[in-house]
Every structure is written in C-alpha cells, then in structure tokens.
Amino acid sequence: MSKFKYQMLIQWSDEDNCFLVGFPDFPGQPFRTHGDTYEEAVANGTEALESLIVAYEASGEELPKPTVCKAA
Template sequence: MNLHYMVVIQWSDEDNCYLVHLPDFPSQQFHTHGDTYEEALKNAQEVLELLVEEYQEEGKPLPEPKTIEQLTLSGEASRQAIA
C-alpha cells in the first residue's frame, strides 16, 4: 500500500520557524518544525515514517489520506491558513 499524506508547512513569526501540520494525523496540531522550509519538509518525512511505523506496530489502521477538497469542505484548510 502506497499512501500519500498531505503536509502543511507554515511560517510562524511567534516561534521563528516553519511549523509542520499533518492533517491526516489529527492527534496534535503541529508535529514538527524546521528553521528552513527544507528542514521542515525533511522533518515531516521523518515524522510520517515514525507515525506509520507506530500505527503498524500497534495494529491500528492507517488513516485514509484526505484530499484538498475534503480539507476545504471540513474547514481544516482554512483553519490552517488562518493559524
């Protein structure tokens, strides 16, 4: 199974770094960060790999990746844009 999960990366003036949100794994608002966009993206990949591994070890089903349309309809995308 080859799932593709969405990664939302946004700059935070308050934290002075890029924050990473993984909408398909809603247990936390932000999952990682990076001083540069590239570092945030690399860290996001690592977190996704760890989350998938954790879900598999615990026998939990992986969440279905959401489409941008689903996020927009649920208001998730607009909440992230505002945050």
C-alpha cells in the first residue's frame, strides 16, 4: 500500500490570512503546515506528510490507518 493515501485537509484561515493544512488521520495538532496560495499549501502539505511518515517510522510507531472513500 502506498504511504501517501492519507487525507490532506486544506482550508482558508481569515485569522492567519493563509491556507492551513492538516492530516485528519494523524492524531495531534489539527494543522501541521500552511501556504500563502493553495498551490503552496499542497506542496508544503506533501512535504509535511512525508516528514510525518518518516518520523513515525523512525520512532517505530505504527502509521495510522488511512481513511478510504469508496466510489458508489
């Protein structure tokens, strides 16, 4: 299974004036990175997800099960 089947939530924050990025399948902080543009948020989110997976693997912690949507 690919390690990158995790949800990435991107939403605009008026308070922060940027797009916030979170990974609902991972416990902890609701948001892990951000971007001034949507495209930057996607790029930063991808990098943050890769780092998060590496950190889990380095600590020996089991990766959470990804939420999977099924098409009708």
